[in-house]
Amino acid sequence: MLAGVVAGASVALFVLYGPDRLQAEGVPVEGMRPPDPFGALLLVLACAPLAVRRRWPLAALCAGLVPETLLNAMGYGTGVSSLSGMVLLYSVASYRGLAISLVALVLTLIAFVTGAAGGPAGVASWNEYVVVAVVMVAVWGAGRSLRLRRAYLEELRDRAARLERAHAADTRAARAEERSRIARELHDVVAHHVSVMTVQAAAARRVLAADPDLAREALSAIEHTGRLAMAEMRNIVGVLRTDSRPGARAELGPQPGMRDLPALVEQMREAGLATRLRVEGEPVSLPAGVDLAAYRLVQEGLTNSLRHAGAGAKAVVTVRHEPHELDVRVEDDGRGTAPGPQPTPQSTPQPAGHGWADGWGAAREPALPPGHGLLGIRERVALYGGILNIGPLPGGGFEVRARFPLKDGQ
Template identity: 35%
Template sequence: MPFVVPRSADLPPATWAAYGLTTLTVVPLVARRRAPVAVLIAVLAAGALYRFTVDGPGQPLPYTGLVAFYTVAELSASRQRLAVAVLVLAAVFPSVAWNTGEARELLFSLFVFAAAYAFGRFTHTRKAYIRAMEDRARQLEVTHRIEAERAAAGERARIAREMHDILSHAVSLMIVQAEAGPVAVRTAPERAEAAFDAISETGRDAMVQLRRMLGVLREDAPGDTPSPRAPQPSPADLPALLDRVRSGGLEVTYAVTGLPRPLPAATGATVYRIVQEALTNVVRHARANRVTVELAHAPAELTVTVTDDGRGPGATTGLGLVGIRERAAAHGGRATAGPGPGGRGFQVFATLPLVTSPEGVGS
């Protein structure tokens, strides 16, 4: 202020020592976040030295002490805060007595230092809350990323099962028909024609199912014709599937017991795929003459049984059987594979819990 408004003529001019002490009450604040208690002691000591030794260039206000005390309240540990608060409280009384000694000044000093402490604690709480929210947001982001990766992995596994079931079944039937074709040409031409028709029908059906799946995966570009969204296969499609298997010379029996009822679309597709994969294994590996497919409807579950009279159990850990178990487990069910009744042939047995709420039943 003396550079702007000259001091009264009855006051001695301000000295460089006074300016230096004024500066010492401010400069320590640079380090207030690294050493808040030491900075508070330094600025209070500089203020006291200013008051008792020089007639400075202006009125020394306690702003720097308030800022330092606020920082102690924000950053220091509880023991340090309490010790510093007691020290400041003890310093307020002699400071006021040395200055005016009035109750007004005492109350004002106590109020402003208490407010500085309260604001420091409020800032500490607010920053802790913000950090907690940021940590929670990061954790949620990581959780969402993990869930997305798991969902993507599950979807890849589901697509792999679908592709395996469609291609394995179709190719197996086509191979059987193709191998029987040359023999039939020499012995029964009409059977050869039926075999070639079966190959063609099986290939077309596989192409339709693959096109349906790939159409769902592909994102339609603007202006493109929307990909077809045909429904997933269901138990209602099993007779056609069994007819294709019969065309290869295998005797297939189909039985439904219990009271059939509408199934959720996902459950119905799983039933179809389990039967399809079990029949594929029969065609490829069992060397069977007969196979029985049975759907047993119970109030709370549906069981699927595919039994053949072939050469009996071989490996039970192939991709197809693993896929059957995964499909059943995805609906809360289970699937087993092993010897048929009496140890003859091979049997696939799957149990699927049924959804009883109306929301879970597809049309």
């Protein structure tokens, strides 16, 4: 459409403003040729490349410069065909790189100078030629500015896409980390409460006929433990639930911590494991992560003592508060050190898949799928820069001990 409009306007002006009319209006026309079909054809050929300026800008410019140069050199009136040359130069500068656009500018200036030098004298002054050359350079600069702006916007879009992909990757990593955290929490909750319920159920079965009242107490303890387990699991996974109703909130509760150790010890006593809690040093306010990790370590250690230490076993939980360290230890005197070769205490991670047998001795089998409890404790302790030791004691029994570093007493 643009090529047709420019070509039509150029031919109309070429025909209407011939040498006779220009001379009547006082315009010098020395050496200017009158309109003829050949001149009109050159005008059309100079404007036609506008139709393909976006697909082949440099080729269109070269194709338009040839008839434009012939028009100037032969002394024809050019109408507005010079406008097509400006548009083609602008297209090359805005759609091609710097090197090609510079070539296009140089070719345009050369063609213009050639046509002006070879054309008839008196048609235009040199001042007008200089102005036209300056306009050409300005048009080229406008095209380059548009290309640079396009490149800048494209870079912004690409950067936004990269940031979006990075955000998506971070979201996936956060979700995976959260799933791992929830898996550790659920493992600790299920392993502990189910172990307690199993021991209490076995005790109730043994005394059901002989002492129904004692069996009833054991069943009540099982019910209470089950309710505790359900409540704690509901608190853990409640954040994953969504509700579209306005004002609806997930049922969240505080995570357990060192303040809950007395209740945990009392629960283990009711389950049949003689447990004693010792606290040394002045208790301080602990970071939430360390508080939960220490509690889970004690819970996991007592759970395994309950399952594997044997009847009549005793367990001692020792919590030592030091200025820059929290020392947590769970010891039992059970049958974990049965005769035979025993592994030495472990303080470094072992390959996954060995479960509690890695640090609890050959006589103890993992209560849940191998490796999850031990690896969960190692991950918790390592997350806060602590040191973990798990293994048999020289005089019999087993020990789980972790030392958490504290900064500035916390």
